[in-house]
Amino acid sequence: MQRRHFLGLTLASGAALLLAGCGFHLRGVGGEVLSLDSLALDGADTPFAEQLTKRLESLGTRVDETASLRLNLGGEDVSIRQVGVLDTGSQDQQLVLRIPYSIQRASDGAYLADRQAVEVLEEFSITDDNLLSQDELRTDALENARREAVRQMIDRLRAIEEV
Numbered sequence: 252m253q254r255r256h257f258l259g260l261t262l263a264s265g266a267a268l269l270l271a272g273c274g275f276h277l278r279g280v281g282g283e284v285l286s287l288d289s290l291a292l293d294g295a296d297t298p299f300a301e302q303l304t305k306r307l308e309s310l311g312t313r314v315d316e317t318a319s320l321r322l323n324l325g326g327e328d329v330s331i332r333q334v335g336v337l338d339t340g341s342q343d344q345q346l347v348l349r350i351p352y353s354i355q356r357a358s359d360g361a362y363l364a365d366r367q368a369v370e371v372l373e374e375f376s377i378t379d380d381n382l383l384s385q386d387e388l389r390t391d392a393l394e395n396a397r398r399e400a401v402r403q404m405i406d407r408l409r410a411i412e413e414v
Contacts, residue, residue, distance in 0.1 A: 285409060287320065289313040291357065294324030299350055302401050310405070319358060320411070325351035325368075329393060334374065346373045346389065348396040352404070354411055363411050369403045371396040 290312055292300060303324075304314050327350055334343040348371045354364040373392040377385045 285310040285312050285405065287312045287408065289315040289318035290408070291316050291318040291321040292324065293321055294352075295326040297324070297327050299327055299348075299397050299400060300324055302397055303404055306401050306405060317357075319356060320363070321355050321357050322408070323353045323355065331389070341376050341378045343374060343376050346375065346392040346396055347371075348373070348393065348400055350400055350404075354408075364407070367407075369400045369407070371399045371403070373399070 285307070287307075290307060292304060292314055294300065307314055327348060330347045330349075332345045332347060334345050349368050350370075351366070351368045352364070353362055353366060355362045373396040375388045375392045377388055
């Protein structure tokens with residue numbers, strides 16, 4: 252039995268070394284990099300804008316008013332939809348976070364992305380048994396939606412910089 256276990260571990264480690272040697276990389280592993288040196292942010296002072304600023308700075312992008320690209324952010328539009336048809340018991344709800352934005356060059360004001368929006372859907376369930384936790388569940392869903400919206404915005408900025 253130990254011999255089979257040893258043989259299995261040897262084959263698994265050999266396969267891992269083989270994949271590492273051929274240049275195989277998992278997506279998202281190895282640190283994110285955003286090649287924008289600086290970016291100007293305009294718009295509403297929202298929790299999303301604060302999280303985005305922190306994330307941009309952690310990726311090495313300076314948030315500066317004199318940057319060559321300007322990200323114009325609209326306000327956070329938050330709505331909650333009832334997913335199920337039941338009025339009692341466990342109710343599935345969907346929080347929708349929508350943040351309009353546009354990206355333009357500061358030099359000539361040309362839009363690289365005009366009138367677009369990041370939209371995130373976050374589902375959660377509430378029950379009649381615990382009415383006090385409903386606000387906490389909604390707050391958690393909103394925080395999760397903001398984190399996902401920041402991730403999506405970083406991905407969109409990555410696509411803009413490649414153009």
